[in-house]
Amino acid sequence: MKKFLVLLQLFASALLLLIGPSSGQLLQARSEASKTLPFVRTSSKSGDIRNDPSLPWRLPQNIKPSRYEVDLIPILDEDVEGLGVRWTVPGSVKIHLAAHDQPTNRIILHVNDIQLMTSETTLNKLDDNSIVKILGMTLNQTTNFLTLELEKDLEINVPYVLRFIFVSQLREEFHGMYRSSYIDPETNATKWIAITQMEALHARELFPCFDEPSFKAVFSTKIGRKDDQIALTNGPSIGNESIPHFPGWTWETFGDTVPMSTYLFAAVISEYGYSEAPSTILPDTVVRTYAPKHHIQRQGGVYPSEKAALILKDFETRFGQKYPLAKMDLASVTDFTFGAMENFGLNIYQQQLLLLFSDETTENERGRLTQILAHELAHQWFGNLVSPGWWTYIWLNEGISTFVQFVGLEAVVPEFKSWDLFIDLTLQRALAYDAIQATSHPLKIPEERWAQQDAMSWFDVIAYQKGGSIARMMEGFLTPPVFLQGLKTYQENKYLQDAVQDDLFEALDVHATGKLPANTNVSQVMSGWTLQSGFPLLQVSVNDANKIDVTQTKYKEPNSPDIWVVPVSVASKDNPEFGAEPEYWLTGKALTLNEAADKWVILNAGLTGYYRVLYNDALERLILEQLQQDHDVIHSHSRSQLLDDYFNFVWDGKNKYR
Ligand SMILES: [Zn+2]
CATH class of the missing domain: 1.10.390.10 (Neutral Protease Domain 2)
Structure with missing residues (x-):
């Protein structure tokens, strides 16, 4: 530990030489700051907040960063005298920030499990470099909030530069910046690499930052590496120079990124x-x-x-x-x-x-x-250019990207029959998972259920496969050209910003005229699908007037009051077109279809609806007769869903094998 401290101080001196601050100002800031916290290890491993679900996780919105200048020197498997010990990442970050809305003498940002040189933490006004004294720093180990108390208020909308010098770990676990290795088959030597995984909450393990997706900023990165290594990060390489006093080491400089969320920061140092x-x-x-x-x-x-x-x-x-x-x-x-x-x-x-x-x-x-x-x-596009306003909207990232991945697949490798794969890999997988009350949850995660310690548990079948299925359902009832126009408007409205689901729905509304039930908008249609867990079961029967009745209940929970606004596309013996655009909308508990009941009908004909359909015996028999005569008349997607629905109904005891 002692050796480590000596090396750390050497590194700090070296880094100060490299980044060239005014030493007088630094000394002044150092003497003030060091009174409260000479050195701090910012680990939160001891924190256990499982019994306190009411803790606020969100940073105050009144201070926003605009730019990070991150300098990192990942030290792989060998100590480097004067730079650092192995498996560490000495570095510095200058955060350009400004206070908005109201003056404040407090800055709160995230840091976790990083050794901070608190005596080297400085805050300066950007335009004249004047110092704002930092009176103290405190760390909340549960929230990872590092609070800096300032001697005076920050002026509104005036840029400041907050600088930290730190040593973070080149971790063993696969998050933050971590190490990995492979064997070079020619020499049999182990080759070490440094690599990163920041989503969701791990950027704060590499450098202090405002680690929330809506706090977007430009990243300008410099990486110190050995001459025979290559370094990659988000921006393109724009130059390199030798690190003075450290032969064999190079500073590689990378161009600015567009404004982006901290969870998207990445670096790889390798051969x-x-x-x-x-x-x-x-x-x-x-x-x-x-x-x-x-x-x-x-x-x-x-x-x-x-x-x-x-x-x-x-x-x-x-x-x-x-x-x-x-x-x-x-x-x-x-x-x-x-x-x-x-x-x-x-x-x-x-x-x-x-x-x-x-x-x-x-x-x-x-x-x-x-x-x-x-x-x-x-x-x-969906996540990086337009980012989720908060982690409870993760389906806007994962669900939309799951849908779009099949669009991309169809475009470049049509031989894989993208939308056939979608049914099995996405729709039917989501329906199976979403039917289990114990594990399911609304697509839009309820705020009170989100907690920092299990942030990754929400990256689940609901976010990906249900989110993708819900996106495809919207494409189905809006039609592909309208849905695409809406996605374009969403991208345009929220370019380089963050979004919540109503931003998506409002963008779709711009183009949705004539595609929705009367007097509704996309947000109203989608509220049941995004704010309730589970999905509807449509039960189809024949009424006394020989017409077809459809009722909805929550699948596996028939007594639930939940209902959905359900798009119902219909194919029938008289009109065997398996299109996705709905002929009917089920907006309440029940609906009568204007279809003959003595010939087969298939609901959810384009199979873009996110629900199951149970036919009564008479209608089921008509479908079976058609399948036996000429199954190709019924679209393969509908045949697949009939099988999936009916196997599930058998397992649920709703139906028997025939
Ligand atoms: Zn993803």
Whole structure:
């Protein structure tokens, strides 16, 4: 520990030389700040708040950052005298911020498990560099709130620069900045890499920051690396220079990002090689796949680079917004908690979900790999350009991107029959999960149920598969051109900002004329689907007038008062068109369809509705007769859903095998 402190101080001196502050001002700030907290280890591991669900998790909204200048030197497996000890990340961050709305003498931001040099924490006015004294710092270990008490109020709308010097960990666990390794097959040597995973709440483990998705800011990053390593982060590399006094070490400087959320920050330091997509596909964006050199030599990065460029090009045209960064890197790693992560400009993938080897990757694997590519690239628009206002709206990221991944898949690899896959992988999976009361929850997560310690537990089948199914249902009842226009308006209205679900619904409303039940808007139609858990069961029967009656109850909870505004598209023997646009809307408990009851009818004909349908015996028999005579008359999607519904009804005891 002692050695560590000495090295830390050496590093701080070295870094101060590099970033060049005025020493007089620094000393003054240091003497004040050090009275309260000479040195602090900001671990929150001891915190346990499971018994206190009422804690507020949100930062005050009155101070917003606009820019982070982040300098990092990840030290991998060997100590570097004067820079740092192995498995640490010495660094500094300058946060440009301003107070809005009301004057305040307090700054609150996030930090977790980082060694802060509190004596080097400074706050200066940007224009004249004048000092604002920091009287004290306190850390709430439960919320990770670091509160800085200032000697005077910040002036409204005036930019200040808050600077921290710190040492964070190059962690063993797969979050924050962490280490991973692989064996170089030529030399048998272990190659270490530093890599990141910040979503949802881990950027605060690498540098102090306003770690909420709506606090967007430009990132300007510098990474210190060994000369034989390569460094990647969100922005493009724009230059490098030797680190004075440290031979063999280089500062690499990266260009500014667009304003983005902290959870999208990423960096990779490695000895990887890369494959680059042909520049003819997307001339303004360099698309590369990075992986260990032996995988690149086997051409493992060729397919993902080319397909990523094609998908980006398709999405740019489709959503009417250019991909805003000069490059898109796809980096592979073997140690990764998730399948992939959509960090702006630097997507990170589990290796087997990114690289394609013609002599070993199966067609099934190629389909899955392309889907994941399309999903992460969809996020560059849905999540990165337009970010969720808070984590309770995570379906706007994951649900919309799950839907859009199938759009991308269809565009670049139509042979995989994207929408056939969607039914099995997304719709039916969501219906199964959402029917289990114990695990289901509303798509829009109730605020009071969200808590920091289980933030990742909400990245579930509801957010992804139900969210994707709900997006497809909206496309179904609005029609694809109207839904696309609405998504474009949403992108345009909220470009580089954050959004809540009503922002999406309002954008769709602009184009939804004639597509909704009378006197309703998209928000009203969608409230049941997003604010209630579960989904409806439509029961279909024949009434005394020989017409078809439809009633709705909550699936598996018939006594629930919940109802939904249900789009009902119908195909029948007389009109065997399996379109998604609804002929009827079920807005209350029951509805009579103007359809003959003596011939087969299929509800949810385009299979974009998110519900199950149970026919009475007579109607079921008519469908079975048609299936036996000529099953192709009934669309394969409806046949698939009949099977899925009826197997579930059998399991629920609603129906018997015939
Ligand atoms: Zn995602």
